[in-house]
Amino acid sequence: MNKDILRNISYGVYVVSTTDSTKSTGCIVNSIMQVSSDTVALSINHQNYTNECVKKNKKFAISILSTDVDDNIIPVFGFQSGRDCDKFETIEKINIQGIDVIKDSIGYLICELTGDIIETDTHSLFLAKILDGDILNKKEPMTYAYYHAVKKGKSPKTAPTYIEEKTDEQGLIYKCKICGYIYKGDINLEPDDYICPICKKPKSFFEKI
Ligand SMILES: Cc1cc2nc3c(=O)[nH]c(=O)nc-3n(C[C@H](O)[C@H](O)[C@H](O)COP(=O)(O)O)c2cc1C
The missing domain is CATH 2.30.110.10 (Electron Transport, Fmn-binding Protein; Chain A)
Structure with a gap:
């Protein structure tokens, strides 16, 4: 399906x-x-x-x-x-x-x-x-x-409408430790002032998964 x-x-x-x-x-x-x-x-x-x-x-x-x-x-x-x-x-x-x-x-x-x-x-x-x-x-x-x-928001697994996230071609995927926002790609390529679009935490709050 x-x-x-x-x-x-x-x-x-x-x-x-x-x-x-x-x-x-x-x-x-x-x-x-x-x-x-x-x-x-x-x-x-x-x-x-x-x-x-x-x-x-x-x-x-x-x-x-x-x-x-x-x-x-x-x-x-x-x-x-x-x-x-x-x-x-x-x-x-x-x-x-x-x-x-x-x-x-x-x-x-x-x-x-x-x-x-x-x-x-x-x-x-x-x-x-x-x-x-x-x-x-x-x-x-x-x-x-x-x-x-527009908000580029994600849904957690407990939302009925959750759809499994796919990794990007390099297989790199990062998750915001605060709100769970998923970033696909190499977050290190983002500028130093990159912030999570959902909870506005800096990129140091992202962990590779
Ligand atoms: C955009 C969005 C939509 C959501 N929709 C639902 C939903 O329809 N039903 C549901 O059970 N959880 C939904 N969730 C997930 C819950 O809001 C989330 O798991 C929350 O942390 C549960 O908190 P609680 O343990 O205090 O109840 C949604 C989350 C987001 C971000």
Whole structure:
């Protein structure tokens, strides 16, 4: 199968947030769809901490990200786990109905699980009722295609849309130790002030894999 065909399914880029017993947490999710006027469906990997927190709390928020979203939001929410850090520590938030949402977003939906969860080998497919929602900033929504084409962003293995990275012809491939961004080719040929396009760390943060 030519997996590139899957890159042609359109998505947005969102932060799904909820709480654990001590703090707010969440992760980047692209696989969200509106099922009806008051119901959404979303797919979250079993390995993601957000999966178990959504199952426990049942209530969560979806923050809709824009094309000019703060550069820290995708690295923090998409490449780190809430098991190891407090993701909202450095991110501006607003509390709506007890759930922290991203202030620098187009807006939010507050949702509650309907109880219907379909389990695949790797992901849980959640169905949820929309309880509330509002616009915070009128901006252009970021699509998953924009994230890849313009932001040159990557997706971790836990994203349902992850496609295995291929090495370049020389077989050289480097990974940013902070956000997981994959650089194909010889990074030593980049200028000294080269920075990771996702988390903006210098090239000394890249390791050969
Ligand atoms: C652009 C992008 C899209 C993603 N989409 C999904 C998704 O739809 N479902 C999912 O489970 N993980 C997705 N991820 C991966 C999670 O955001 C990532 O594994 C995160 O670190 C999990 O954090 P947690 O362990 O705190 O839940 C995506 C990541 C990125 C960068």
